[in-house]
Amino acid sequence: MLQIQQIRADKDSIIDRILKIRKLDVTSQVNEIFDLDLKKRETQKTLDDFSSKMNIISSQIGDCFKNGDVDKANNLKKETTDLKDQIKSLKNTFNSLDNLIKELLYQIPNLPHDLVPPGKTDEDNQIIYSAETKNLMNSDLLPHWDLCSKYNLIDFELGVKITGAGFPVYKGKGAILQRALIQFFLNEANQNGFQELLVPHLVNETSGYGTGQLPDKEGQMYHVENDDLYLIPTSEVPITNIYRNDIIEENNLPIKHVGYTPCFRREAGSYGKEVRGLNRLHQFDKVEIVQITHPSESYNTLDQMVNYVEGLIKKLNLPYRKLRLCGGDLGFTSALTYDLETYSVGQNKWLEVSSISNFETFQSNRLKLRYRDKNRNLQLAHTLNGSALALPRIMASLLEINQFQDGIHIPEVLKPYTGFEKI
RNA sequence: GGAGAGGUGGCAGAGUGGUAAUGCAACAGCCUGCUAAGCUGUCAACGAGCAAUCGUUGCCAGGGUUCGAGUCCCUGUCUCUCCGCCA
Numbered sequence: 001m002l003q004i005q006q007i008r009a010d011k012d013s014i015i016d017r018i019l020k021i022r023k024l025d026v027t028s029q030v031n032e033i034f035d036l037d038l039k040k041r042e043t044q045k046t047l048d049d050f051s052s053k054m055n056i057i058s059s060q061i062g063d064c065f066k067n068g069d070v071d072k073a074n075n076l077k078k079e080t081t082d083l084k085d086q087i088k089s090l091k092n093t094f095n096s097l098d099n100l101i102k103e104l105l106y107q108i109p110n111l112p113h114d115l116v117p118p119g120k121t122d123e124d125n126q127i128i129y130s131a132e133t134k135n136l137m138n139s140d141l142l143p144h145w146d147l148c149s150k151y152n153l154i155d156f157e158l159g160v161k162i163t164g165a166g167f168p169v170y171k172g173k174g175a176i177l178q179r180a181l182i183q184f185f186l187n188e189a190n191q192n193g194f195q196e197l198l199v200p201h202l203v204n205e206t207s208g209y210g211t212g213q214l215p216d217k218e219g220q221m222y223h224v225e226n227d228d229l230y231l232i233p234t235s236e237v238p239i240t241n242i243y244r245n246d247i248i249e250e251n252n253l254p255i256k257h258v259g260y261t262p263c264f265r266r267e268a269g270s271y272g273k274e275v276r277g278l279n280r281l282h283q284f285d286k287v288e289i290v291q292i293t294h295p296s297e298s299y300n301t302l303d304q305m306v307n308y309v310e311g312l313i314k315k316l317n318l319p320y321r322k323l324r325l326c327g328g329d330l331g332f333t334s335a336l337t338y339d340l341e342t343y344s345v346g347q348n349k350w351l352e353v354s355s356i357s358n359f360e361t362f363q364s365n366r367l368k369l370r371y372r373d374k375n376r377n378l379q380l381a382h383t384l385n386g387s388a389l390a391l392p393r394i395m396a397s398l399l400e401i402n403q404f405q406d407g408i409h410i411p412e413v414l415k416p417y418t419g420f421e422k423i
Numbered sequence: 424g425g426a427g428a429g430g431u432g433g434c435a436g437a438g439u440g441g442u443a444a445u446g447c448a449a450c451a452g453c454c455u456g457c458u459a460a461g462c463u464g465u466c467a468a469c470g471a472g473c474a475a476u477c478g479u480u481g482c483c484a485g486g487g488u489u490c491g492a493g494u495c496c497c498u499g500u501c502u503c504u505c506c507g508c509c510a
Contacts, residue, residue, distance in 0.1 A: 044470050048479040055442075055479090058491040062441040073490080080490045247433085376450060376466080 021112040021327035023120045033104045040097040047090040110362040113336035119326030131319035143346035144396040145277035166282035180417035185287040189258035197259045199238035202229040207241040210367045212333035231264035235288040236385045248371040255292040278392035285391040291384045298382035302358045306338045319343040335360045346400035351393040356386030
């Protein structure tokens with residue numbers, strides 16, 4: 001959530017920027033917030049004055065009772081009745097203004113960074129690097145779903161039987177390969193200074209708001225109504241929320257975590273070949289890296305994280321490309337996002353395997369995640385996260401590009417983890 | 424799931440209706456050959472003011488009673504103990 005101070009200071013440039021880069025018009029919401037904020041502060045001033053009067057009278061009454069001056073006390077009591085009503089109604093006004101402002105603030109997306117290209121759809125994303133794919137195309141190559149049934153690696157039908165579409169069952173070497181990838185990603189992250197966490201797969205409503213999934217993506221999460229808990233759509237939610245309401249000493253920054261969890265997404269509205277095979281699932285595995293940094297460091301950190309994830313893809317020998325997301329494609333909470341996509345030779349298309357974002361203070365403001373600076377003042381920290389990596393599409397690309405007459409060859413770096421060299 | 428007890432600042436821990444003691448830790452300043460100690464202040468949110476500063480709020484959350492609530496009442500929630508169930 002944007003800080004109210006930003007809107008007070010410079011609301012027009014916020015409106016401009018979101019319109020120009022994200023192609024989203026928030027004029028009326030921002031102006032309304034601005035006006036309501038004025039009213040809110042006015043209300044607080046009167047409320048404070050009245051409360052102050054009330055406090056003074058109350059303590060006078062206390063003194064009177066101590067001195068046995070009951071008549072005077074009773075007279076003073078009469079004075080308070082009016083005051084009391086006014087305070088009550090001012091408080092109601094204040095609270096409803098406060099809630100209105102919050103609701104509206106929740107609807108304003110993050111301000112895009114200078115590097116974000118303007119644009120509406122994924123066609124406006126900037127391609128920063130792309131592997132050459134011409135030589136890779138070959139109509140004999142099978143898509144991964146065919147490979148999965150040919151070698152009995154993943155059974156999509158079985159998942160339908162026991163749960164529903166989008167919940168595949170991994171079998172035998174398919175399951176082992178999946179586990180090997182997870183282990184590989186976790187070990188690499190550990191070696192790069194990310195502390196590993198194993199976190200809950202369900203979170204409460206507050207956590208959902210903390211990282212911004214709520215209210216923006218309400219319909220995308222599975223909701224357990226009996227206990228009012230949500231299945232996590234990414235481990236970003238539990239990991240970042242660990243630091244909700246926390247104050248971190250400046251010299252403990254940056255904080256670096258890695259976590260593996262399954263992720264659950266309802267993916268309402270998805271259909272057709274977009275959801276074929278491993279392309280889009282309701283439950284999938286992901287290793288996620290999260291960092292909390294000093295504001296002055298967050299963009300360096302973002303670059304490092306992107307480099308790190310690129311390194312993983314390179315070690316797996318997968319052709320990939322790197323995109324800088326345009327305003328329209330940029331997530332609600334993000335200020336700058338890079339996507340990494342690996343090439344699917346069996347489908348002749350790019351698959352998003354990682355999304356790495358800097359949220360600046362957008363999440364930390366909601367989370368009240370702060371650090372204490374050199375002057376002992378509290379400042380909002382910056383939060384970042386990225387997939388490192390999302391398993392299903394890596395699996396898809398990997399199976400497809402390593403298919404040969406004699407089977408599927410396991411990439412060199414994974415052999416120690418799988419214990420076999422070929423499927 | 425049933426019964427009981429409890430939730431107070433970074434931590435520890437007082438406080439049963441009069442406006443949050445005290446200790447430890449941390450930070451800043453002062454003081455003293457050095458160190459230790461000592462003294463003073465700070466340590467949450469919001470608002471007003473150029474500022475020193477001032478006001479309001481804050482004792483798990485939300486309501487209520489009262490001139491006044493950490494304290495009394497109601498609801499929720501979490502923790503602990505006992506019982507039940509269980510990998």
